[in-house]
Amino acid sequence: MVQFESPSRAGSPSSTGSSSNGDRKSKKSKRRDGGGSSKKRSHDDNDNAETTVNGSSSHKNAERRSSVSKPARDDRDRPEPPLKKKKRKHKVTAPTPEETGEASTRSPSPVIDFDGLSRPSRGTRERLEETDEQKAARLEKMKGAVRTLLECVGEDPDREGLLATPERYAKAMLTFTKGYQQNVKDIVNGAIFQEGHNEMVIVKDIEVFSMCEHHLVPFTGKMHIGYIPKNAVIGISKLPRIAELFARRLQIQERLTREVANAIMEVLNPQGVAVVMESSHLCMVMRGVEKTTTSTITSCVLGCFERKEKTRNEFLSLIGVNRR
Ligand SMILES: [Zn+2]
Secondary structure (H helix, E strand, C coil): CCCCCCHHHCCCCCCHHHCCCCCCCEEECCCCCCCCCCCCCCHHHHCCCECCCCCCCCCCCHHHHCHHHCCCCCHHHCCCCCCCCCCCCHHHCCCCHHHHCCHHHCCCCCCCCCCCCCCCCCCHHHHHHCCHHHHHHHHHHHHHHHHHHHHHCCCCCCCHHHCCHHHHHHHHHHHHCHHHHCCHHHHHCCCEEEEEECCCEEEEEEEEEEEECCCCCEEEEEEEEEEECEEEEECCCHHHHHHHHHHCCEECHHHHHHHHHHHHHHHHCCCEEEEEEEEEEHHHHCCCCCCCCCCEEEEEEEEHHHHCHHHHHHHHHHHCCCCC
């Protein structure tokens, strides 16, 4: 894959048509976006941009990371009592110390902390900074929990086939959630280049494997990410990695879609970002309504993708989602 040249090329706004997005997965289109993006970006600007299927989110209070306040996909998932919807306002979401218990780690950004942990939960930092002994203790605790689960489903955890299952599952679970320990800034790692490129960049069909936080079972699908640069472009391989970071956490699809869009907006400050995800949820397929062919589509459009229908439609037609 062609990688971007060194950042020292900043200030040579040439070669618009062939900037180095050589990845074959990326599709570029030629368009002028009218540059209506000089407006100072604010988080409020990003708000209201979502068109997630369920449409609401609540980030305002101590429950900001709880999914309880979001409508469930499935009536049976609906928590009781349902919290009233709150309008999301990023500007005021910086949680107070009582809310996070670790105020010193929060930056005003709701998306990425200064340390890049990006929506850490209680315990995330412990996991990141644990010693070898703590790590071993964590694994033991998880193994005990899995053993309990095995007993509770009517199995014999001591039969041969299951002997190593608690450890395997514990390790697998840590892998499925490794995104908690990852850092957007480490992933981007300076791969932002001033190319003077201002046309749409799309990476489509990014495979995504995530875990439904309501049922702890996977949901898998594809994510399509598009953005229109404001001169600066991001190394094209970084987009799937940002998607991976947020997918490797306990998620709901709506939030995953939004977090990826917000993170790209935050690290790159482009004219706009659009993220669409289509996926299949095992909790729907294997239980509950048991509809095996359904897919759930969520999208989040920010900046010029939100403001300009034409831009949005171009993106949707390029990723092939609005085909009929
Ligand atoms: Zn679920």
